[in-house]
């Protein structure tokens with residue numbers, strides 16, 4: 547028996563990278579998973595791979611910027627699987643065209659700000675709005691919102707993205723508070739840096755090393771680190787956990803700012 551055997555789950559943005567890893571781990575642990583993505587080809591690839599591995603999955607195209615499309619995703623899930631137990635709001639507006647324009651606040655264009663909130667925050671809210679009645683009918687359920695470490699700390703880039711994810715943290719606590727008595731739990735996971743092959747190709751070794759020296763654990767993060775936390779939160783093992791903002795980042799957001807310099811100083815003293 548898997549950790550989430552018999553549960554029906556939707557994972558948004560499951561057609562690639564972190565969402566794909568989460569959907570595959572949920573399926574491997576016994577859930578039936580709706581692979582929801584605006585990238586329909588990616589959704590079908592992931593659903594086919596889950597099915598080929600012996601799991602149960604349904605690919606469904608969705609645009610989180612469109613409430614009608616969200617309502618249709620929920621309706622298709624209920625029509626196909628009969629109920630809903632788990633919603634993982636993973637998708638975000640992370641395309642290069644968006645993130646490359648999300649820079650200095652003095653040059654911020656309104657459409658960039660709005661596009662971050664339309665998908666990352668409003669999309670998460672609308673998925674919650676349409677999913678919660680079905681979670682309640684099922685006797686309760688688990689919503690997991692993917693936020694980001696940058697929702698907690700200031701950065702020099704991507705203020706619209708950061709603010710939209712900080713709003714996801716607030717939405718998480720409000721969802722947990724509004725529906726806790728109906729046994730609907732809601733928590734957020736905050737990844738640090740999880741490099742997709744495309745993202746890795748865009749970074750220099752020096753950039754990677756600069757970030758990695760602030761991670762407390764001695765390796766880079768991988769998508770399955772996030773999938774492990776998501777699967778636990780989806781499972782009944784986390785049945786009394788709600789309203790939590792959980793970093794899965796190797797500790798990068800949770801130490802004194804001088805940590806890396808101090809480590810270098812100690813190393814130099816011992817040399």
Ligand SMILES: NC(=O)c1ccc[n+]([C@@H]2O[C@H](COP(=O)([O-])OP(=O)(O)OC[C@H]3O[C@@H](n4cnc5c(N)ncnc54)[C@H](O)[C@@H]3O)[C@@H](O)[C@H]2O)c1
Pocket residue numbers: 558559560561562563564565582583584585588608609610611636637638639640641665692693694695736737738739740741742
């Ligand atoms: N990768 C990281 O280092 C990192 C760090 C912190 C937080 N996160 C968060 O983790 C989540 C997954 O990140 P990732 O790196 O796998 O991102 P990604 O860009 O690889 O995947 C995002 C997925 O969302 C889908 N998507 C985008 N817009 C959509 C829309 N309008 N409707 C439906 N689907 C849409 C994309 O097609 C894609 O499959 C995101 O919420 C991201 O903000 C990632």
